[in-house]
Amino acid sequence: MNDITSPYHLRPPIMTVKVEDAMDIMIVRDTARRAASLLGFSPARRAQLSTAAATLAELVLKTGDSHLIHLNGVIDGIKVGLQISSETPWLAGVSINNVMVALRSKLGDLVDDIQVVGKEPPKIFMHVWLNEVRNFGDEDDDDVQS
Amino acid sequence: MALEVLLVEDSKTQAAQIKETLESVGLRVRVAYDGPEGIKDAIENPPALVVLDVKLPTMDGFQVCRRLKRNPITQDIPVIMLTEKSGPQATMSGLRAGADDYIPKDIFASEHLISTLQELGILE
Numbered sequence: 001m002n003d004i005t006s007p008y009h010l011r012p013p014i015m016t017v018k019v020e021d022a023m024d025i026m027i028v029r030d031t032a033r034r035a036a037s038l039l040g041f042s043p044a045r046r047a048q049l050s051t052a053a054a055t056l057a058e059l060v061l062k063t064g065d066s067h068l069i070h071l072n073g074v075i076d077g078i079k080v081g082l083q084i085s086s087e088t089p090w091l092a093g094v095s096i097n098n099v100m101v102a103l104r105s106k107l108g109d110l111v112d113d114i115q116v117v118g119k120e121p122p123k124i125f126m127h128v129w130l131n132e133v134r135n136f137g138d139e140d141d142d143d144v145q146s
Numbered sequence: 147m148a149l150e151v152l153l154v155e156d157s158k159t160q161a162a163q164i165k166e167t168l169e170s171v172g173l174r175v176r177v178a179y180d181g182p183e184g185i186k187d188a189i190e191n192p193p194a195l196v197v198l199d200v201k202l203p204t205m206d207g208f209q210v211c212r213r214l215k216r217n218p219i220t221q222d223i224p225v226i227m228l229t230e231k232s233g234p235q236a237t238m239s240g241l242r243a244g245a246d247d248y249i250p251k252d253i254f255a256s257e258h259l260i261s262t263l264q265e266l267g268i269l270e
Contacts, residue, residue: 029232030254033261043226043247043262051237051248110234 006083007115007125008074013038019057020066028057028069035071036082039130049128052110053084056124059106063090074127081112081129089121096122149194149268150174154184154210155228156202160251164197164228167256171269181205185213188220195268196220197259198245200229200236208243215244224266228255 004014013035017028032053036046053071060067067086074083091099096116103114103124111126151173155161158179165175176193178184181202188196196214200207207227214220227240232250240248247262249255263269 026252026254029250029252030258033254033258037261037265043265044241044245047237047241047245047248051232051234054232055234106234108234108238110238 004070004072004085005123006072006074006085007117008076008081008083008127010083011073011075011080014070014072016068016070017057018066018068019060022061025054025057025061028071029054032071032082032084035073036128039073039080039082041082041128041130045128045130048110049082049084052107052126052128055107055110056084056086056126060086060088065090076129079129081127084111084126085123087121087123088116091116091122091124092119099124148172148174150176151195151197151268152176152178152184152188152193153197154178154181154202154207155197155199156180157199160199164259167259168197171260171263173263173268181207181210184210185217185220188214188223189217192220192223194223195263195266196223196225198225198227200227200231200240208239211240211243211245224268226259226262228259 015031015035017031029050032050033046036049070085072083074081099116112129113127115125117123151168153175156179161177168175178187198207211225224246226247227245228249230251237248249258
């Protein structure tokens with residue numbers, strides 16, 4: 001099992017899910033909601049976090065290998081947040097800039113920050129901070145039916 | 147007296163399942179089968195909570211949610227979107243529309259729904 005690391009200070013909860021098949025995506029989503037709940041995130045923010053975690057799980061599942069996704073609390077000064085992280089050996093040798101663009105494109109505003117750190121193997125870190133007020137903006141009523 | 151929930155869901159099978167979950171925790175449930183019917187129902191008789199599907203005929207759940215959140219009569223009613231659309235864009239669309247939670251219809255949906263009802267103060 002790979003070690004849980006973070007650019008920030010770790011704090012409970014510390015949870016890990018092994019992603020091996022499609023069912024595990026639901027388990028990642030559920031675990032993220034539970035971790036976010038323990039940290040005091042609102043239901044709407046839990047929805048955000050769990051979707052981000054499930055999206056990462058979908059990505060790692062596509063590699064065909066099993067991977068661990070870690071969900072843990074982090075502290076940065078007075079800020080408390082939830083970190084979603086995973087080792088990503090399939091990204092070794094890929095430009096970090098390209099990875100960041102792809103992740104941002106996929107995840108949009110679901111997370112506050114995304115970092116890809118290290119090379120052997122690279123690790124993806126995504127954070128959502130509890131204390132940050134997020135404005136989702138407003139959309140027109142004329143949206144296309146989806 | 148039990149709090150009343152308005153469920154907006156076009157599938158009668160899924161409506162029956164969600165209704166059963168909500169009634170199992172002591173809530174009363176009335177069902178609207180499309181968006182305009184749901185909005186009209188919410189305005190005429192404001193419920194304690196709206197549980198809203200996304201894929202609806204005539205008007206999708208995002209539009210329904212926005213209209214509820216812009217109407218002074220219904221803007222303070224919590225809205226939980228319960229949906230098969232679970233991707234990042236759909237989630238953000240639901241939250242931007244003003245939903246108080248966005249729950250995918252998976253095996254954990256009932257548990258998450260009840261947990262959110264407790265969080266929102268609908269259940270003790």
